[in-house]
Amino acid sequence: MTARGSRTALALAGLLGAAGTLHFVAPEFFDGMVPDVLPGGPRLWTYVSGAAEIAVAVAVAVPRTRRPGGLAAAALFVAVFPANVEMAIDWSDRSLTEQVIAYARLPLQVPLIWWAWRVHRDAPTRPGPA
Numbered sequence: 577m578t579a580r581g582s583r584t585a586l587a588l589a590g591l592l593g594a595a596g597t598l599h600f601v602a603p604e605f606f607d608g609m610v611p612d613v614l615p616g617g618p619r620l621w622t623y624v625s626g627a628a629e630i631a632v633a634v635a636v637a638v639p640r641t642r643r644p645g646g647l648a649a650a651a652l653f654v655a656v657f658p659a660n661v662e663m664a665i666d667w668s669d670r671s672l673t674e675q676v677i678a679y680a681r682l683p684l685q686v687p688l689i690w691w692a693w694r695v696h697r698d699a700p701t702r703p704g705p706a
Contacts, residue, residue: 581695585646586636586637588633588649589633589645590633592632593630593633596630598626599627599629625656632652643701650693663681666678
């Protein structure tokens with residue numbers, strides 16, 4: 577993997593780690609995005625998704641696990657898409673600025689999935705020691 581590829585992977589790991597940490601620091605924001613169809617309370621899913629983001633961030637950051645980590649990141653971005661749709665629907669009665677933020681998150685999933693896939697694709701199949 578090139579130095580640029582490593583920086584790209586570490587940037588993705590940083591994004592995922594920061595987002596995962598926010599699930600624990602400010603869970604109220606994320607609770608409102610949890611689709612009602614999921615069993616259990618929203619806080620449970622906020623913490624589960626935050627822990628998943630942190631775990632995937634670690635996998636992407638470590639060269640030895642970067643390839644599966646990139647694939648896991650892509651899957652995670654696909655999996656949280658329903659929460660982004662829920663947020664857009666729920667925020668339909670908010671200010672125009674908040675509605676724009678909610679709807680702008682939807683197409684942003686595409687480049688995030690692509691970014692994670694590139695990290696997966698570009699990671700060596702047999703990395704050196706971590």
